[in-house]
Amino acid sequence: MSTGYQLHPASYRDPAGFIFRKHGTIYRQVNQSGAADYQALMDSGAYDSFTSKGWLVKHTGLNEKLTGTGEWYTTLRPEPVAITSYPWEWSFGMLKDSALLTLKLATESLQYGLSLKDATPFNTQWLNGRLVFIDTLSFEKYDEQLPWVAYRQFCETYLSPLLLMHYSKQPLQGIMAAYPDGIPLAITASLLPFRSRFRIPVALHIHLHARMSRTQSPARDPGKQRFSRTRMTNLLGNLQSLVQNLRLEERPTTWLDYYGEAGDRAGYLPAKKKLVEEWLSGLPDVKAITDLGANEGEFSLIAAAGDRQVLCTDMDPFCINRIYSRINATPILNIQPMVLDLSNPSPAAGFSNEEYPSFITRARADLVMALALVHHLCLGRNIPPDRLAAFLATMGKRLLVEYVPADDPKSLQLLEHKKDSPANYNRESLLAAFLLYFDMEKQSPITGSGRELWLMVKKTANGKPS
Amino acid sequence: MVNWLLYIDPGSGSYLVQVIAAVVIGIGVFFRNIRLYIRSLFFRPKKEKDEKKNEPS
Numbered sequence: 001m002s003t004g005y006q007l008h009p010a011s012y013r014d015p016a017g018f019i020f021r022k023h024g025t026i027y028r029q030v031n032q033s034g035a036a037d038y039q040a041l042m043d044s045g046a047y048d049s050f051t052s053k054g055w056l057v058k059h060t061g062l063n064e065k066l067t068g069t070g071e072w073y074t075t076l077r078p079e080p081v082a083i084t085s086y087p088w089e090w091s092f093g094m095l096k097d098s099a100l101l102t103l104k105l106a107t108e109s110l111q112y113g114l115s116l117k118d119a120t121p122f123n124t125q126w127l128n129g130r131l132v133f134i135d136t137l138s139f140e141k142y143d144e145q146l147p148w149v150a151y152r153q154f155c156e157t158y159l160s161p162l163l164l165m166h167y168s169k170q171p172l173q174g175i176m177a178a179y180p181d182g183i184p185l186a187i188t189a190s191l192l193p194f195r196s197r198f199r200i201p202v203a204l205h206i207h208l209h210a211r212m213s214r215t216q217s218p219a220r221d222p223g224k225q226r227f228s229r230t231r232m233t234n235l236l237g238n239l240q241s242l243v244q245n246l247r248l249e250e251r252p253t254t255w256l257d258y259y260g261e262a263g264d265r266a267g268y269l270p271a272k273k274k275l276v277e278e279w280l281s282g283l284p285d286v287k288a289i290t291d292l293g294a295n296e297g298e299f300s301l302i303a304a305a306g307d308r309q310v311l312c313t314d315m316d317p318f319c320i321n322r323i324y325s326r327i328n329a330t331p332i333l334n335i336q337p338m339v340l341d342l343s344n345p346s347p348a349a350g351f352s353n354e355e356y357p358s359f360i361t362r363a364r365a366d367l368v369m370a371l372a373l374v375h376h377l378c379l380g381r382n383i384p385p386d387r388l389a390a391f392l393a394t395m396g397k398r399l400l401v402e403y404v405p406a407d408d409p410k411s412l413q414l415l416e417h418k419k420d421s422p423a424n425y426n427r428e429s430l431l432a433a434f435l436l437y438f439d440m441e442k443q444s445p446i447t448g449s450g451r452e453l454w455l456m457v458k459k460t461a462n463g464k465p466s
Numbered sequence: 467m468v469n470w471l472l473y474i475d476p477g478s479g480s481y482l483v484q485v486i487a488a489v490v491i492g493i494g495v496f497f498r499n500i501r502l503y504i505r506s507l508f509f510r511p512k513k514e515k516d517e518k519k520n521e522p523s
Contacts, residue, residue, distance in 0.1 A: 147484035200494070204487040212479030231488035238491045 003068035009354035016137045022066055026080050028136060031071040037140040046112035046139065055105055057127060057134045076136060079127060083311055086356050087121040088177035089338045089346055091321035092165055092248035097131055098124040099158040103240045105133055110229060115142040119154035129333025147227045148235065155205050156182025163202060166246040167193050171317035173339050180349055180356065185210035201242040250318045267448035275444055275453050276302055279400065290365040290395060292342060293373035297323035297335065303369065304335050311363065313340040343381045365396035375404040378425050379414045385424060385433035393437035393458055403430060403452040
């Protein structure tokens with residue numbers, strides 16, 4: 001039997017097992033060293049309880065040694081995640097929900113004689129629209145004498161960014177990208193305002209923690225610390241109530257409520273919605289759509305109505321938080337929101353730049369929607385139209401793009417402090433740039449504006465439509 | 467448990483902080499319980515309005 005498999009580049013930390021891909025399917029191997037903890041999860045009833053509540057990813061157990069490694073104990077085939085996203089692509093609400101799910105699992109695990117041995121946002125993903133914990137091997141047998149081994153990791157990967165956003169009232173996705181393993185406590189403590197020291201949980205979990213991490217060296221033998229189940233429950237409960245009370249209030253941004261304002265332009269929004277609906281319904285083979293610059297996801301919702309998988313991105317974390325709240329409340333399960341600045345998409349990160357692939361390598365769609373976006377990138381960020389067209393051509397087979405003229409009120413807003421609009425931003429040059437990579441399928445003016453919608457299909461290597 | 471099996475470093479001082487934090491939180495929980503007990507003598511406890519309150523927001 002062939003054992004050719006690809007080890008997941010991020011799956012090297014835990015000796016209990018690893019993730020690998022074989023023949024296009026994702027598997028998890030449980031090693032001998034993780035066998036006892038894995039069996040404890042399965043035999044205690046925790047797995048059944050957590051999966052039935054939708055907290056933990058379901059897997060199929062396979063008694064097949066697919067990798068041929070000597071350490072093998074068993075192989076699992078977990079439900080696959082369609083679109084992987086990372087904490088620096090999440091809005092405040094998304095990170096907070098991930099933190100609360102982690103704490104809920106850590107608390108409930110105790111009832112089954114288990115504890116969570118790590119607590120990082122990478123252990124959670126949205127699977128079919130629901131936030132689930134995906135690391136089946138994060139559970140280990142609980143030793144009541146010991147404090148929580150993942151406490152510092154939780155404080156650095158969850159509490160630090162959430163508290164910094166709460167106190168600064170600013171979305172800080174960029175800081176999480178700079179510190180994938182968590183923001184060091186000393187940095188968080190120095191950035192938090194002085195008044196945060198008077199909030200007891202913050203004083204304990206961040207300020208005292210940072211101070212003691214500096215002064216205590218090396219780590220004391222954990223066996224000598226006195227801990228108990230009650231103390232563990234109190235600690236987890238306190239973290240939960242702290243996280244529950246953290247907020248990032250919306251503040252007015254240029255693009256928040258964009259479509260509320262756009263609605264004032266007579267007939268523009270209904271006409272655009274009608275066109276998009278009609279054109280999408282004529283494309284039954286389109287199953288995955290990436291909506292770039294989605295704002296509050298008005299058009300992602302239209303795209304999702306056809307049972308397609310939609311990746312809804314915008315650079316404004318408040319917009320993404322709004323759509324996240326909206327799809328949670330409904331619920332709509334086939335939209336994945338993501339904070340993304342297209343002029344600087346998430347780069348590859350982690351060890352050897354392989355652990356967390358870049359956005360571009362993850363984003364593959366049957367159709368890319370770039371509605372009311374091109375003028376932002378070309379006029380606001382000075383991105384040349386031909387380079388933008390080349391970039392969009394890497395992301396999907398089809399493109400639905402909205403042309404916004406330079407004299408449109410929104411374009412003028414972008415050009416307000418610039419001397420002149422770039423010479424290459426006009427209908428002809430934009431069209432020429434896109435036609436280098438795409439062929440036009442449909443085009444139509446949008447009523448109530450000077451704007452146009454273009455539906456295009458990517459050219460193949462021989463210049464013919466794909 | 468064998469320490470070398472801890473694949474994440476719990477961090478210098480992290481265990482000790484938890485002990486201190488748990489004691490401080492424990493004192494808070496103790497007084498909160500007393501307060502809730504006294505309150506329950508005078509007021510009926512409110513019904514849980516929504517179970518989903520504890521679900522992720």
